[in-house]
Amino acid sequence: MLLLAAAAFIGSQQCRPCHETVFDAYAKTPMAQSSGRAESIAPASFTAAGHRYQIANNRLIFDGGSAPMDYFIGSNAAGRSFIREREGYLFELPVTWYAQKQSWDASPGYEDHKDVHLTRAVEASCLQCHASRVRPVLGTQNRFGNPPFLENGVACERCHGPGSEHVKDPSKSPMVNPARLDPERRDAVCSQCHLTGEARIERPGRKFAEYRPGDRLSDYATYFVSKMGRRDLKVTSHVEKLAASACKTAAGDALWCGTCHDPHSNADKSQPACLGCHATAHHQQDRCVTCHMPRSQAVDANHGVMTDHSIPKKPSRESQPTLESLTPFLGSGDDRALGLAYAELGDKRAAEYLSRAVPQDWPVQLRLAVLQPDPVRAAQLYESVLRANPYEPAALVNLGTHLARQGRTLEAGRLWDRALLTNPALEEAVLNLTQIRPPKDSRLLLQKYLEINPVSRKALSRLAELPKSQ
Ligand code: HEC
Ligand code: HEC
Ligand code: HEC
Ligand code: HEC
Ligand code: HEC
Ligand code: HEC
Ligand code: HEC
Incomplete structure (x- = not known):
C-alpha cells in the first residue's frame, strides 16, 4: 500500500506491452477518445444562436473576427466542443458539433448569448473529466502547461491508479482493480466523472484532482441532488438515475455500472444482465432496454439524447420541478456544503447556511x-x-x-x-x-x-x- 501511495502516473502507452488486447480494445472507445488536439476540421458555414459562423483552416470565423480551434472535447459519440488556446490560457468556443443531428449549433449554455461569446474560461475540472494528466498552472483560473494535458481522453490510470511501480514489478505492485474494491470505492471510480448532481462541493482543503482510484469520493466532496428528484436527464446523471431505479434499490451493491458496461470495449452487456436477475421475465426474445431504458433528451447538452438509467416500468413524459431542497446524495451535507451548493445554484437559501458554516x-x-x-x-x-x-x-x-x-x-x-x-x-x-x-x-x-x-x-x-x- 505504501508503494501504491508513492506511485506516479506514467501513461497508457506503458501498459500496452503487457496488456495489448485490453489496450487495443480500449483505444477505440469514446472515453479513450474524449479529447485531443483538433486537426483537419471540415470547412462549414452555419448559423448558431443567431450568429453566422464559418469554419476554415481550423479557425472559427464570425462577424468581427476569428479564433483558432486548438483542442477538442468530446469523442463525437454525442458531440464535440472546441477550445482555443492563447498564451497557455484556454477558452471554450461557442459552437459545438452535434453528432446525432449531424450539425453545428451553439455550445451547451451559449444558446441565449446576444454576442458571440469567446471568454468562457476552461477550468481544470472540465479537462479532468475528459483528459488525463492535466497540467493546470497554479495561481491561474485557466492557464495550462504546453501541452495542457499529457494524454488524450480517459487514461487507463484514471480507473486503475498510478502505474509506475506496477510496470517495474507487476506481481509485487498490483494495480487497483475496481471490480475488487468494496462497493463504495468501486462505484467512486466511475462517479468521479459520471456524477455531478445539482452541485458538487469540495470538502475543506480537499481537491477532486487528488482523487485516486481506491479512494472514497465522499472524502473529497459532497454531492447534492434535488429532494424531489428530477426526471430530466443531464449528461452526468447516470449515477443518480441508477440509484433511483427499482433494480438498484432492491439488488443493492450487486448492481453497478460494470454490470451492464465493459469499460474496455464499450460492449453493452445489458441484455444478459437483465436476464441474469430477471430470469423469468416476459419478452425474453426482445431487447429489454428498448422499453425499460428509453432514450430521451438531455437538458444540458442540447440535441443530445440519453438513456434513462432509472429503468422505469413505463416511460413517463411529465416534467418535474427544477429545484426543491437539496439533499446529499454522497458525502455529508453540513451547513458549509449546503451553503456553497445553494450559492452555486443562485438560491437564496445560501446565506443562512453560509453564516453557520464551519469552517x-x-x-x-x-x-x-x-x-x-x-x-x-x-x-x-x-x-x-x-x-x-x-x-x-x-x-x-x-x-x-x-x-x-x-x-x-x-x-x-x-x-x-x-x-x-x-x-x-x-x-x-x-x-x-x-x-x-x-x-x-x-x-x-x-x-x-x-x-x-x-x-x-x-x-x-x-x-x-x-x-x-x-
Ligand atoms: C511488465 C508487464 C506489465 C505492464 C507494463 C503492466 N502490467 Fe498490469 N499486469 C501485469 C501482470 C503480469 C499482471 C497480473 C499480476 C498478478 O496477477 O499478480 C497485471 C495485472 C494488472 C491488472 C489486474 C489487477 C487485478 O488485481 O486484477 C490491472 C488492472 C493492470 N495490470 C493494469 C495495468 C495498467 C493500467 C498498466 C499501465 C499503467 C499496466 N497494467 C502495465 C503486467 C504488466
Ligand atoms: C476520468 C473520467 C471518467 C471515468 C473515471 C469514467 N468515465 Fe465513462 N466517460 C467519461 C467521459 C468524458 C465520457 C464521454 C466520452 C465521449 O464521448 O467523449 C464517458 C463515456 C462513458 C460511456 C458512454 C460511451 C458511449 O458509447 O458513448 C460509458 C458507458 C461509460 N463512460 C462508462 C464508464 C464506467 C462504467 C466507468 C467506471 C468503470 C467510467 N465510465 C469511468 C469519463 C469518465
Ligand atoms: C464531472 C465530469 C465532467 C465535467 C466537469 C465535464 N464533463 Fe463533459 N461529459 C462528461 C461525461 C461523463 C460525458 C458523457 C456523457 C454521456 O455519454 O452520456 C460528457 C460528455 C460531453 C460531451 C459530449 C461527448 C460525446 O461525444 O459523447 C461534450 C462535448 C462535453 N462533455 C464537453 C465538456 C466540456 C467542454 C466541459 C468543460 C467546460 C465538460 N464537458 C465538463 C463528464 C464531464
Ligand atoms: C473507465 C475505467 C477503466 C479504464 C479507463 C480502464 N479500465 Fe481496466 N478495468 C476496469 C474495470 C471496471 C475492470 C474490472 C472488470 C471486471 O472484472 O468486471 C478492469 C479490469 C482490468 C484488468 C484485469 C481484468 C481484465 O479484463 O483483463 C486489466 C489488466 C485492465 N483492466 C487493464 C487496463 C488497461 C491496460 C487500460 C488502458 C488501456 C484500462 N484497463 C483502462 C476499468 C477501466
Ligand atoms: C443485479 C440484479 C438486477 C439487474 C442486473 C437488473 N434488475 Fe431489474 N430489478 C431487480 C430487482 C431485485 C427488482 C425488484 C424486484 C422485482 O421487481 O423483480 C427489479 C425491478 C425491475 C423492474 C420493476 C420496476 C418497478 O418500477 O417496479 C423492472 C421493469 C426491471 N427490474 C427491469 C430490468 C431491466 C430491463 C434490466 C436490464 C437492463 C434489469 N432490470 C436489470 C434486479 C435487477
Ligand atoms: C442495467 C444496465 C445498466 C447499468 C447498471 C448502467 N447502464 Fe449505462 N447504459 C445502459 C444501456 C442499455 C445504455 C444504452 C446503450 C446503447 O444504446 O448502446 C447505456 C448507456 C450509457 C451511457 C451513454 C449515454 C447514454 O445515456 O445513452 C453512459 C455514459 C452510461 N450508460 C453510463 C453509466 C454509468 C456511469 C453507470 C453506473 C452508474 C451505468 N451506465 C450503469 C445500461 C446500463
Ligand atoms: C415491448 C416493451 C417491453 C419489453 C421488450 C420488455 N418489457 Fe418489461 N415491461 C413492459 C411494460 C409495459 C411493463 C409494465 C407492465 C404492467 O405494469 O403491467 C413491464 C414490466 C416489467 C417488469 C415488472 C414486472 C412486475 O410485475 O412489476 C419487469 C421486471 C420487466 N418488465 C422486465 C423485463 C425484462 C427483463 C425484459 C427483457 C427480457 C423486458 N421487461 C422487456 C414492457 C416491456
Whole structure:
C-alpha cells in the first residue's frame, strides 16, 4: 500500500506491452477518445444562436473576427466542443458539433448569448473529466502547461491508479482493480466523472484532482441532488438515475455500472444482465432496454439524447420541478456544503447556511462577500479570501473596485493586474484599469484583450474614446 501511495502516473502507452488486447480494445472507445488536439476540421458555414459562423483552416470565423480551434472535447459519440488556446490560457468556443443531428449549433449554455461569446474560461475540472494528466498552472483560473494535458481522453490510470511501480514489478505492485474494491470505492471510480448532481462541493482543503482510484469520493466532496428528484436527464446523471431505479434499490451493491458496461470495449452487456436477475421475465426474445431504458433528451447538452438509467416500468413524459431542497446524495451535507451548493445554484437559501458554516474558509468567505450588502464588510471578507488564496479572480476584481471607490487607485490597479494574470479575459478588470491608467497603457491593455475577444462592444467603444495622440 505504501508503494501504491508513492506511485506516479506514467501513461497508457506503458501498459500496452503487457496488456495489448485490453489496450487495443480500449483505444477505440469514446472515453479513450474524449479529447485531443483538433486537426483537419471540415470547412462549414452555419448559423448558431443567431450568429453566422464559418469554419476554415481550423479557425472559427464570425462577424468581427476569428479564433483558432486548438483542442477538442468530446469523442463525437454525442458531440464535440472546441477550445482555443492563447498564451497557455484556454477558452471554450461557442459552437459545438452535434453528432446525432449531424450539425453545428451553439455550445451547451451559449444558446441565449446576444454576442458571440469567446471568454468562457476552461477550468481544470472540465479537462479532468475528459483528459488525463492535466497540467493546470497554479495561481491561474485557466492557464495550462504546453501541452495542457499529457494524454488524450480517459487514461487507463484514471480507473486503475498510478502505474509506475506496477510496470517495474507487476506481481509485487498490483494495480487497483475496481471490480475488487468494496462497493463504495468501486462505484467512486466511475462517479468521479459520471456524477455531478445539482452541485458538487469540495470538502475543506480537499481537491477532486487528488482523487485516486481506491479512494472514497465522499472524502473529497459532497454531492447534492434535488429532494424531489428530477426526471430530466443531464449528461452526468447516470449515477443518480441508477440509484433511483427499482433494480438498484432492491439488488443493492450487486448492481453497478460494470454490470451492464465493459469499460474496455464499450460492449453493452445489458441484455444478459437483465436476464441474469430477471430470469423469468416476459419478452425474453426482445431487447429489454428498448422499453425499460428509453432514450430521451438531455437538458444540458442540447440535441443530445440519453438513456434513462432509472429503468422505469413505463416511460413517463411529465416534467418535474427544477429545484426543491437539496439533499446529499454522497458525502455529508453540513451547513458549509449546503451553503456553497445553494450559492452555486443562485438560491437564496445560501446565506443562512453560509453564516453557520464551519469552517468559515475562503470559499465560504467569498460567497458571503458577494451576498454582503455592506461594502466595508464585503471588502474585509475579500481581503481574507486573498490571504488564503492570493489569486481568487472574483476577490481580486471586487476588492479592487472597492479600493478604487475610496480613491486607492494604486492598490486597486495592482489587484486588477493580478486578476489578469489569473485570466486575461476578465473584461471588468481590463475596463477598470483603463479608467486609472494613462491612455497609452490603456490602449495596449484593450488591444491585448481584443485579441481574445474582438467582438467586445465595451472594449471597442472604450478604445474609441481614448485620446488619439500619444
Ligand atoms: C511488465 C508487464 C506489465 C505492464 C507494463 C503492466 N502490467 Fe498490469 N499486469 C501485469 C501482470 C503480469 C499482471 C497480473 C499480476 C498478478 O496477477 O499478480 C497485471 C495485472 C494488472 C491488472 C489486474 C489487477 C487485478 O488485481 O486484477 C490491472 C488492472 C493492470 N495490470 C493494469 C495495468 C495498467 C493500467 C498498466 C499501465 C499503467 C499496466 N497494467 C502495465 C503486467 C504488466
Ligand atoms: C476520468 C473520467 C471518467 C471515468 C473515471 C469514467 N468515465 Fe465513462 N466517460 C467519461 C467521459 C468524458 C465520457 C464521454 C466520452 C465521449 O464521448 O467523449 C464517458 C463515456 C462513458 C460511456 C458512454 C460511451 C458511449 O458509447 O458513448 C460509458 C458507458 C461509460 N463512460 C462508462 C464508464 C464506467 C462504467 C466507468 C467506471 C468503470 C467510467 N465510465 C469511468 C469519463 C469518465
Ligand atoms: C464531472 C465530469 C465532467 C465535467 C466537469 C465535464 N464533463 Fe463533459 N461529459 C462528461 C461525461 C461523463 C460525458 C458523457 C456523457 C454521456 O455519454 O452520456 C460528457 C460528455 C460531453 C460531451 C459530449 C461527448 C460525446 O461525444 O459523447 C461534450 C462535448 C462535453 N462533455 C464537453 C465538456 C466540456 C467542454 C466541459 C468543460 C467546460 C465538460 N464537458 C465538463 C463528464 C464531464
Ligand atoms: C473507465 C475505467 C477503466 C479504464 C479507463 C480502464 N479500465 Fe481496466 N478495468 C476496469 C474495470 C471496471 C475492470 C474490472 C472488470 C471486471 O472484472 O468486471 C478492469 C479490469 C482490468 C484488468 C484485469 C481484468 C481484465 O479484463 O483483463 C486489466 C489488466 C485492465 N483492466 C487493464 C487496463 C488497461 C491496460 C487500460 C488502458 C488501456 C484500462 N484497463 C483502462 C476499468 C477501466
Ligand atoms: C443485479 C440484479 C438486477 C439487474 C442486473 C437488473 N434488475 Fe431489474 N430489478 C431487480 C430487482 C431485485 C427488482 C425488484 C424486484 C422485482 O421487481 O423483480 C427489479 C425491478 C425491475 C423492474 C420493476 C420496476 C418497478 O418500477 O417496479 C423492472 C421493469 C426491471 N427490474 C427491469 C430490468 C431491466 C430491463 C434490466 C436490464 C437492463 C434489469 N432490470 C436489470 C434486479 C435487477
Ligand atoms: C442495467 C444496465 C445498466 C447499468 C447498471 C448502467 N447502464 Fe449505462 N447504459 C445502459 C444501456 C442499455 C445504455 C444504452 C446503450 C446503447 O444504446 O448502446 C447505456 C448507456 C450509457 C451511457 C451513454 C449515454 C447514454 O445515456 O445513452 C453512459 C455514459 C452510461 N450508460 C453510463 C453509466 C454509468 C456511469 C453507470 C453506473 C452508474 C451505468 N451506465 C450503469 C445500461 C446500463
Ligand atoms: C415491448 C416493451 C417491453 C419489453 C421488450 C420488455 N418489457 Fe418489461 N415491461 C413492459 C411494460 C409495459 C411493463 C409494465 C407492465 C404492467 O405494469 O403491467 C413491464 C414490466 C416489467 C417488469 C415488472 C414486472 C412486475 O410485475 O412489476 C419487469 C421486471 C420487466 N418488465 C422486465 C423485463 C425484462 C427483463 C425484459 C427483457 C427480457 C423486458 N421487461 C422487456 C414492457 C416491456
